[in-house]
Amino acid sequence: MSFTLSSLKNIRSLRAQARNMATEDLTEILEKLKVVVNERREAANATAEEAREKAEKLAMYRELLLEDGISAAELVNNLQPAGSAKKKRAPRPAKYKYTDENNEIRHWTGQGRTPSPIKNAIAQGQSLNDFLI
Structure with missing residues (x-):
């Protein structure tokens, strides 16, 4: 509280x-203090x-629920919580096919980090289009 307001209390x-x-x-x-006090009271x-x-209203709803045999629980x-039921998007189809270090055929959607075998092949002069499915 400021000094001015505390001096008003003393x-x-x-x-x-x-x-x-x-x-x-x-x-x-x-008169101004009366206006402030009245505003605060209102x-x-x-x-x-x-x-x-x-x-x-809560008491009325509680009574209505009890009349219908429904408990609050x-x-x-x-x-259901509103907004929390987010739809999960469908998985993206693969666009690229490559062979990894273990000679296994893998697929990549084209999103996210580029797989290292594709990155190495591009660095050696190949095109990304060479890996298209």
Whole structure:
């Protein structure tokens, strides 16, 4: 809290500060403080009202579930998280065929890191098109 606000909370400091001020200025400050206090009270009341309405709605939904014979646990267990059901993309078809160091035939989609046998062959002058399926 700043020094100014903490001095407003201390009656002795407040009296000392107010001694050098005109009554009109003190009245203006008082009116502004009343406005601030009323705004804070209204905000707190609005928050409390929202919480009360939410609690009423929850109680109503709880009663509806109990009337239908559904427990809250059943309801929660049957809910699926929104957005987490991401579809996995289909695997890409292979575009290139090459023989690795163990003389095994391998396939490459053309995505990701280039396999070292293909990289070595390109370095020796071959074309990537030579490996097309």
